[in-house]
Amino acid sequence: MPTPNAKPLRLRSCQRYLPYMADEANTEPEQDASEPESASSDEHAGQKTRKRRTARPFPGTSFLEALPLAEAIQTHGAGQKTRRLSLFEALDRSPDSGPTRKLITSSAQYGITTGSYSAEWLELTAKGAIASSPTAAARAQRAARLELAITGVVPFNVIYEKYRGSRLPTVEILRDAARDAGVEEPVVAECVETFLANARDLGLVRTIGGSEHLVTVDAALEALGSDGPPAGTGAHMEGETPASPIQAPAARTAAITAPATSSSEDLSDVCFVISPIGDPGSDERKHADLVLSSLIEPALAELGLRAVRADGISKPGLITGQVMDHVSRAPLVIADLSLENPNVYYELALRHATRKPIVQLIRTADRLPFDVGQYRTVFIDMSDIYTLVPQIDLHRQEITRQCRAALDEGAPAESPLSRFYPQFWEQIAE
Numbered sequence: 001m002p003t004p005n006a007k008p009l010r011l012r013s014c015q016r017y018l019p020y021m022a023d024e025a026n027t028e029p030e031q032d033a034s035e036p037e038s039a040s041s042d043e044h045a046g047q048k049t050r051k052r053r054t055a056r057p058f059p060g061t062s063f064l065e066a067l068p069l070a071e072a073i074q075t076h077g078a079g080q081k082t083r084r085l086s087l088f089e090a091l092d093r094s095p096d097s098g099p100t101r102k103l104i105t106s107s108a109q110y111g112i113t114t115g116s117y118s119a120e121w122l123e124l125t126a127k128g129a130i131a132s133s134p135t136a137a138a139r140a141q142r143a144a145r146l147e148l149a150i151t152g153v154v155p156f157n158v159i160y161e162k163y164r165g166s167r168l169p170t171v172e173i174l175r176d177a178a179r180d181a182g183v184e185e186p187v188v189a190e191c192v193e194t195f196l197a198n199a200r201d202l203g204l205v206r207t208i209g210g211s212e213h214l215v216t217v218d219a220a221l222e223a224l225g226s227d228g229p230p231a232g233t234g235a236h237m238e239g240e241t242p243a244s245p246i247q248a249p250a251a252r253t254a255a256i257t258a259p260a261t262s263s264s265e266d267l268s269d270v271c272f273v274i275s276p277i278g279d280p281g282s283d284e285r286k287h288a289d290l291v292l293s294s295l296i297e298p299a300l301a302e303l304g305l306r307a308v309r310a311d312g313i314s315k316p317g318l319i320t321g322q323v324m325d326h327v328s329r330a331p332l333v334i335a336d337l338s339l340e341n342p343n344v345y346y347e348l349a350l351r352h353a354t355r356k357p358i359v360q361l362i363r364t365a366d367r368l369p370f371d372v373g374q375y376r377t378v379f380i381d382m383s384d385i386y387t388l389v390p391q392i393d394l395h396r397q398e399i400t401r402q403c404r405a406a407l408d409e410g411a412p413a414e415s416p417l418s419r420f421y422p423q424f425w426e427q428i429a430e
Contacts, residue, residue: 063149070132276341299399
């Protein structure tokens with residue numbers, strides 16, 4: 001029998017897949033909204049049926065993508081119980097947007113915070129306070145993060161316990177382990193992607209003897225020593241990206257309409273790749289071909305997308321109408337910011353103006369400019385072949401995960417334009 005305070009799920013024909021949590025169950029597993037109702041083919045029933053969307057028994061973001069909510073409570077609420085609306089007002093972010101709801105829900109599922117996306121108050125858990133404290137010792141903080149991100153999430157812990165201390169198996173084997181943990185088929189790939197992201201970000205994945213190993217929690221902690229400086233005051237931990245979903249303010253305007261085009265090409269399954277290309281045989285071309293064939297294309301295959309690069313539709317180095325058409329209309333764009341190519345940044349700016357999903361890639365050896373440094377980016381260590389090859393499967397999974405998240409969030413996507421000059425679209429609409 002339903003409780004008096006329970007809130008029904010609302011179905012909208014264009015609603016994206018959003019997590020739902022009842023006010024009374026702040027850390028309850030995420031439930032996904034059902035798809036729109038469709039008429040039944042049963043002529044006798046004459047009723048409408050609902051298609052069930054698979055629920056995730058794990059958080060919808062990586063741990064480091066959920067952690068900024070706790071860090072914001074530390075910064076703006078001195079680590080104490082904080083009113084939800086006041087917190088997001090201080091962050092200049094909408095408290096009711098889809099990404100914000102997903103952030104709050106994932107944080108609660110990890111056990112970092114309590115309070116649902118409709119609760120009046122958000123509060124750090126005891127472990128969440130340690131995991132996000134700017135003054136915590138590195139070892140204590142990492143231990144708290146590992147407990148919340150891996151051992152505290154049932155399917156992640158099952159995978160970890162099965163392979164800890166041994167060589168990291170292939171992705172397909174990890175997916176079998178997720179299935180053994182009770183994860184349903186539609187979300188098995190996402191489960192493994194998120195597990196690998198957490199394991200890598202928190203130091204559980206280490207190259208030993210030329211191959212990737214899933215080390216034990218004790219080994220990961222021993223690498224930090226018995227103590228250390230506050231973990232939140234130095235450089236990012238190994239594998240952590242500076243991108244943070246809490247840093248960007250709320251979307252305040254609708255996505256800009258793509259310019260009219262005479263092209264009739266169907267781009268619905270295209271991911272346009274903005275990349276340095278260069279002449280045949282050049283280092284730029286070798287880099288571009290390696291990233292495209294060994295990383296991007298296998299990563300996109302998981303999502304049913306095909307990669308299209310500018311040299312496949314126009315002459316290298318030319319920014320033509322076809323390139324602009326792909327930049328503006330493709331459902332997803334991946335921009336490789338390696339090698340500081342000016343054409344790449346020009347096309348990236350054009351994509352920002354469309355407010356559609358984008359994922360950035362860059363070599364760890366290259367500098368990520370500040371203006372784009374706080375948005376979804378995959379860092380790839382290409383310092384030498386002995387470093388790249390053992391990690392290539394992890395890089396592919398991270399690209400897939402970031403692309404899936406970008407597509408799930410949809411438009412309007414965040415960018416330097418939306419963050420620093422949200423009136424941009426109002427100005428050009430006049």
